[in-house]
Amino acid sequence: MLSLLSDAAIAGKVFDGGTHKELLEEIVLMARRVVGACGATLFLIDLETEELVVELVHGGSEKELENLRLPVGRGIAGYVAATGQALAVENVQNDVRWAQDVGAKMTYRPDRILGVPLIRDDEIIGVLELIDKEDGASFSVDDIDSVSRFAIMAAIALEQSKTASTLTWVLRAALADLGDGRKTLSKVSLDQAKRLEHDPEHHQQLAVAARLGRILRAGPAERRLCLELVESLLAFRQVSTEEQSDP
């Protein structure tokens, strides 16, 4: 797990740009991709007022929902925040948990919603709602499981992004982890993720990766030059991938 996180982190650092807003965007995009959802809404909790605040909307009603605040316990997102449990709702418009007054403002009326809490150290920091699947199917138990697993790592990324600006790598690790069977994300794995953050060698690797990323984004000429330089360096050190894997 540690090496998986490390690799994913380095890969992430090379390819990401990284502001908080971009991180939110990436969370929503990736979550939608996990289940093939038509839209999504990301709420973060304002702990002072104990309200859910809409941070990002995909797939319609962006204007109507902008900066909307919902008390915890209200609406489907409020229910997810209050109980801390993921929830798949069919026939949303007729569900007693659906906040009818908010729904009435929306230009897009969802049929199905899958809501998952974003939890960090037992504290609910937000709710991610996925809206209607592209294939028109119901959200399955597997969908709940996948998005929940993704949400665990998304919550870590969101928390970390408060102190370190770019940690979308955690999300990439989450995606890699999704392909790793239906394994439980244990506290141990999460602790390993935390440990990685404080590993100086890992930070050095991230620094190298970040600089490489900047060169790769600069343009084709820079990329060619970078490649030549790296190859020269490798030839000089007589290090190849095969040799690295030799005991």
Added chain:
Amino acid sequence: MKVSLPAWSDKFSAENLSLVSDGLPEGPITREWAWGNTSGRGIRVGILDSGIDGHHPAVGKEISGWASFYLDRASGEVVRSMEVHDDSFGHGTACADVVRRLAPEADLVSIKVLGSNLRGRAVEFLAGLDWAIQEGLDVINLSLGTTNSDYYAKFHRLTEEAYFRGICIVTAVNNMPIVSYPSMYSSAFSVACVPDREGYDPFEFYYSSSPPPEFGASGVGIDLAWAGGNTLSVTGNSFAAPHIAGLLARIRSKHRDLTPFQLKTVLRATALNTSGAEL
């Protein structure tokens, strides 16, 4: 000369050792033996949740006790109220409905620890569970848990205490693939929901040979009572746990002397994947 015995040995001295019945049948443990012709009468079941809508027709018999716990921000203390309360979301009412389907005559005690506040959830939950154990309730349903490992020892201590006092703590595992407490403790009855099968049967449950969770019960797409007199189709491990809680209330009302470990034996013997029913 009197030999001094090591500590704790006095429990087994001639004057303290009493004869106990094994409480189990001579023949096989069957569903009929376990809970046939019972209704949960005389058994107190605590629902630690968001409260119960006591007026909901599906809840049936009057709620026999109320307690709510909330963190007072000013003092930083958890405050207890014994007033009648409502259900903040509907979650507790749904659990009460499930218990009543299996044990219609059980005495339900609503212990509200989930309100509209997000802070202090773990301490409110802990205080509510402690109170329920000190009250000596027979079965306590926890369709909630904490993922905060700082509370591991505190919940473990309470769950162990309940086990030795003969109180069954039934707890839903988290809906997300993360560990939560007390559902990871062997002294609790941990429950997840089983995939939807043909038709809903509240008595359908299974034993897992690789716990946790130890038991699986219905919890997918069930129509249950909700706050405000509503009914809702719900899915989640939260709704599987009260099936086991209700069943335990039935068994306990017929077999008062069984300890939690014997009750687990009874559940294992009568689970559909043990008793040879066609899966």
